[in-house]
Amino acid sequence: MHFAKWHGCGNDFVFVNAMDQDMGPVVAHCTEICDRHFGIGADGIIFVLPSEKADIRMRIFNADGSEAEMCGNGIRCFARWCRELGLVSADSFSVETGAGILYPEILPDGEVRVDMNIPHLNPVEVPVSDMGNGPVIGRPLAAEGLGRTYSVTCVSMGNPHCVIFVPDLGEVDLYHDGPILEKDGHFPRKTNVEFVQKLDEKTLRMRVWERGAAVTLACGTGACATLVAAVLNHLVEREADILLDGGRLHVEWDGTEKDHVFMTGPAVKVYEGEYPLEGE
Numbered sequence: 001m002h003f004a005k006w007h008g009c010g011n012d013f014v015f016v017n018a019m020d021q022d023m024g025p026v027v028a029h030c031t032e033i034c035d036r037h038f039g040i041g042a043d044g045i046i047f048v049l050p051s052e053k054a055d056i057r058m059r060i061f062n063a064d065g066s067e068a069e070m071c072g073n074g075i076r077c078f079a080r081w082c083r084e085l086g087l088v089s090a091d092s093f094s095v096e097t098g099a100g101i102l103y104p105e106i107l108p109d110g111e112v113r114v115d116m117n118i119p120h121l122n123p124v125e126v127p128v129s130d131m132g133n134g135p136v137i138g139r140p141l142a143a144e145g146l147g148r149t150y151s152v153t154c155v156s157m158g159n160p161h162c163v164i165f166v167p168d169l170g171e172v173d174l175y176h177d178g179p180i181l182e183k184d185g186h187f188p189r190k191t192n193v194e195f196v197q198k199l200d201e202k203t204l205r206m207r208v209w210e211r212g213a214a215v216t217l218a219c220g221t222g223a224c225a226t227l228v229a230a231v232l233n234h235l236v237e238r239e240a241d242i243l244l245d246g247g248r249l250h251v252e253w254d255g256t257e258k259d260h261v262f263m264t265g266p267a268v269k270v271y272e273g274e275y276p277l278e279g280e
Helices: 024-028 031-033 072-085 175-181 220-232
Strands: 002-008 011-017 042-050 056-062 094-099 102-106 111-116 139-143 150-156 162-167 194-198 203-210 214-216 239-244 249-251 262-265 270-273
Touching: 002 072, 011 072, 024 031, 024 042, 031 042, 031 102, 056 072, 072 094, 072 102, 072 111, 072 220, 072 262, 072 270, 102 239, 150 220, 162 220, 175 194, 175 203, 175 214, 203 220, 220 239, 220 249, 220 262
Parallel strands: 011 042, 056 094, 162 194, 203 239
Antiparallel strands: 002 011, 002 270, 042 056, 094 102, 102 111, 111 262, 139 150, 150 162, 194 203, 203 214, 239 249, 249 262
């Protein structure tokens, strides 16, 4: 199996060109391939596929083998690799994802700006249940086993996010609280969990527990959800830099559900190689 290893702010992926090959054997070995000691090592595997709805199609599987709807850091790397492979000829094109059709644009400096579509706040669309009527914005949640109550804001960027603003990230036990919230009964499809500290009017510091991948250095959709939640909670205005463990993303949103979210950040190829699969 030929692969390319890319990362966006340290959120790393194994890319496989499946335009004319079966992705089934790769998916079957997803957890082994993503293992950082005995495999290539990655937060997930992303497949490049043909599309009948857009210029190209992207599917992503988490390190635990579960399929995710979308990945913000992944789509930036996806855009760069598709362009490098010659599968698309323009710097801006359409990508079919599990969260709908999105539009990345490769900028002259190599960073990628992505139209991430609109955020969804309707609890049914997130999804989040039994948290009252209307959007979940700054509502208390005391998940079993936490030992504390958090104020949460729930946003879908095509995948579910639970955003929590705290005065000091240093006081959050991400490895303890993250998995509890991910699997809490209020989230029927589980959830990604973002803990966020406001640094100033234009800067937010975020750490993430990703559904199906545990702690990662960055989450692009999580950064978008964080900016949306920050605007809704009147912490910032329409844009901010989101500082992640692995780097910086810039996110913009005008403030209504009908307005699109735009994310800009790096996409870096690490190396290419061959991975032996059974039967090859």
